[in-house]
Amino acid sequence: QQPVQSPQAVILREGEDAVINCSSSKALYSVHWYRQKHGEAPVFLMILLKGGEQKGHEKISASFNEKKQQSSLYLTASQLSYSGTYFCGSSTDSWGKLQFGAGTQVVVTP
């Protein structure tokens, strides 16, 4: 079963913050985050492994709560370049299957 993302869409003004959530019903080994701009391929942002560590990429950071099987992506002081669709991916082991959520569309306006 695919992880569930929320919200489905968010509109921000430049400089505002947003949080995207990703939850799974399975015990997870890792959570991935990718961003896809219109007409392009998804681009890797970060991976979080079991252990609840927080990672960062520019002003984008994420956390992973393995007890709750949830991850959150934090967009801080958003920039126009942050617009796109964000996908979380989850895996129950280090090897094979990677399942993605349906995506969260983020629009940052001037």
Add this chain to the structure above:
Amino acid sequence: EAQVTQNPRYLITVTGKKLTVTCSQNMNHEYMSWYRQDPGLGLRQIYYSMNVEVTDKGDVPEGYKVSRKEKRNFPLILESPSPNQTSLYFCASSRRGGGNQPQHFGDGTRLSIL
């Protein structure tokens, strides 16, 4: 330049006419995978391969075949395409297993099956 190359980028074809979408990576990656992307459904994994001659089903393998005879290539075969396979397809690769490695995606192949 490190990249994942898919061909063709666009294809319009008819029901039942066998087709192959090629995927090649030049990063010596062990893991390769195919996804389809449909509106509202995100990316769904079709097949993945952990190394040469090792492949396994993802979540939506029905109607597709794959093979991994060489490390760099991972073609996706539609033996008898049907309209419900109209979609945007992505190939991806990573250094090792898909669970703990960043996935590098190709530019995508848009298939229309009439």
